[in-house]
Amino acid sequence: MDERSVVTAYRRLSGTYDRFFGPVFEQGRQVAVDRMGCEAGDRVLEVGVGTGLSLAHYADGVDVVGIDVSPDMLEHARKRVNGNAERVTLEVMDAQSMDFPDNSFDKVVAMYVVSVAPDPKKVVDEMKRVCKPGGDIYIVNHFSQKGPMARLERLASPLSKLVGFRPSFPLDDFLAMAELDVIEQKPVNAFGYWTFIHARNI
Numbered sequence: 001m002d003e004r005s006v007v008t009a010y011r012r013l014s015g016t017y018d019r020f021f022g023p024v025f026e027q028g029r030q031v032a033v034d035r036m037g038c039e040a041g042d043r044v045l046e047v048g049v050g051t052g053l054s055l056a057h058y059a060d061g062v063d064v065v066g067i068d069v070s071p072d073m074l075e076h077a078r079k080r081v082n083g084n085a086e087r088v089t090l091e092v093m094d095a096q097s098m099d100f101p102d103n104s105f106d107k108v109v110a111m112y113v114v115s116v117a118p119d120p121k122k123v124v125d126e127m128k129r130v131c132k133p134g135g136d137i138y139i140v141n142h143f144s145q146k147g148p149m150a151r152l153e154r155l156a157s158p159l160s161k162l163v164g165f166r167p168s169f170p171l172d173d174f175l176a177m178a179e180l181d182v183i184e185q186k187p188v189n190a191f192g193y194w195t196f197i198h199a200r201n202i
């Protein structure tokens with residue numbers, strides 16, 4: 001999908017997103033925010049924050065900036081942070097070309113985003129650029145499976161299509177392209193169908 005198609009798809013999806021994709025992806029969100037181990041004073045960027053379903057998981061005192069290319073998804077996130085606006089900032093922004101200066105954040109996370117964005121490499125390159133050297137990068141995403149899991153994948157493909165995930169996105173190809181210094185990798189969500197990745201920004 002190109003960027004305009006992403007915006008259009010998520011305009012349609014935004015009203016029902018939480019009902020369908022809230023529970024399905026919830027464990028991955030929790031694992032990611034737990035593993036991030038954020039402390040008061042940390043400056044965190046969440047790329048493709050969507051309707052803000054992860055925001056409640058961050059500890060008090062963490063300064064979270066959430067960006068998304070879809071104004072409609074962010075509208076829902078805004079309602080969610082009402083009353084908590086002092087620690088969460090939301091902005092419409094393309095993750096492939098962010099407005100932030102280099103080395104702006106301690107931790108940068110993208111949950112279920114890299115395979116929706118038209119150019120995943122640009123997203124990861126931008127995540128690295130805006131993350132401080134020695135900072136942390138976290139990704140939760142589905143990568144194409146091999147063997148018996150491939151059958152399950154075919155069953156789930158209409159769901160994947162709905163949210164714009166690219167159907168073929170092998171983990172090995174992603175890691176080779178992203179050039180991340182991976183320090184942890186673990187399966188998350190139902191059937192371990194999704195992968196959590198923690199990398200150090202070098």
Ligand SMILES: C[S@@+](CC[C@H](N)C(=O)[O-])C[C@H]1O[C@@H](n2cnc3c(N)ncnc32)[C@H](O)[C@@H]1O
Pocket residue numbers: 003006010021025029047048049050051052053054067068069070073093094095096110111112113116117118163
């Ligand atoms: C599957 S949703 C995930 C939302 C949220 N992270 C979650 O855990 O539910 C993908 C999100 O990525 C956003 N997105 C896709 N491409 C993007 C881009 N280039 N820049 C910023 N956000 C993007 C979509 O608008 C959508 O909100």
